[in-house]
Amino acid sequence: MIVKTEQDEIARFLGDASNMPGGSAERVCFVESADDVVALLADAHVRQIPVTIAGAGTGLSGACIPMGGTVLATSRMNRIRDINAQSMLVSVEPGVMLADLQREVEQLSLFYPPDPTERTCSIGGTIATNASGARTFKYGPTRDYIVELDVVLATGEQLHLVRNDNHAIDGRMSLTTTNGRAIDLVVPSYAMPAIKHAAGYFASPTMDSIDLFIG
Known part of the structure; x- marks a missing residue:
C-alpha cells in the first residue's frame, strides 16, 4: 500500500x-x-x-x-484476473477501467452488456452505483451481470457473496463473514414509485444478499 x-x-x-x-x-x-x-x-x-x-x-x-x-x-487494484470465454465470466479487481475490460473481451468476440456512458469509469464504481448506459434499455443494468462479490466491511471483516446462495426471507437476512461472525439484519421496507427511477437504495423483502452492495 x-x-x-x-x-x-x-x-x-x-x-x-x-x-x-x-x-x-x-x-x-x-x-x-x-x-x-x-x-x-x-x-x-x-x-x-x-x-x-x-x-x-x-x-x-x-x-x-x-x-x-x-x-x-482503488486505481492500483486494476488487474483482470480471468476471462472465461466458454462460461462468459470475467473476474476483475475494482480499479479495472471499463474501457480496458471491453477491449479485452472484444478480442474474444464478446462484450460487457451494461456499458455505462463514461468508458473511463472503474468497474468497482459501476457496481457500487449499479451504473447504466444506452445499452441498458436492451440488456439491463450492472446488477444483472454481477454473480459473485468479495466485500470488505467497514470493520475490516470480509464477505464472499455468490448470487442465489442467500436471500432475505420476509425482510430478514443473515450474513456470515469469512471469519465466522454472523450478522443478522432487517431489510428496509418502503414503496417504490411506479415511475422510472435511478436513485435510492435498492431493497426487497426477498432480495439476494449480493444486491445489498450493488447500487
Whole structure:
C-alpha cells in the first residue's frame, strides 16, 4: 500500500465529475490488494477515522468526495484476473477501467452488456452505483451481470457473496463473514414509485444478499 500525504497528491481526490466543492482529506492510500483494504479499514474502524472510497471519479453524485479522514484509492487494484470465454465470466479487481475490460473481451468476440456512458469509469464504481448506459434499455443494468462479490466491511471483516446462495426471507437476512461472525439484519421496507427511477437504495423483502452492495 502506498500512502501519500502531500497536498498535491491529495488535491486530485477532492472532487469528481459532479464538481461539488468542499472535499478534504488527510491522506490518500493507494491499496494494491484485498489485504491492504482489510488492514486499512480495520485500523480506521478502531481509530474512528472516516474513509472514502475513490474510483475513477466519473460519478455525478459526489459519492467519492471525502469529508476529512482517509481516501482509499482503488486505481492500483486494476488487474483482470480471468476471462472465461466458454462460461462468459470475467473476474476483475475494482480499479479495472471499463474501457480496458471491453477491449479485452472484444478480442474474444464478446462484450460487457451494461456499458455505462463514461468508458473511463472503474468497474468497482459501476457496481457500487449499479451504473447504466444506452445499452441498458436492451440488456439491463450492472446488477444483472454481477454473480459473485468479495466485500470488505467497514470493520475490516470480509464477505464472499455468490448470487442465489442467500436471500432475505420476509425482510430478514443473515450474513456470515469469512471469519465466522454472523450478522443478522432487517431489510428496509418502503414503496417504490411506479415511475422510472435511478436513485435510492435498492431493497426487497426477498432480495439476494449480493444486491445489498450493488447500487
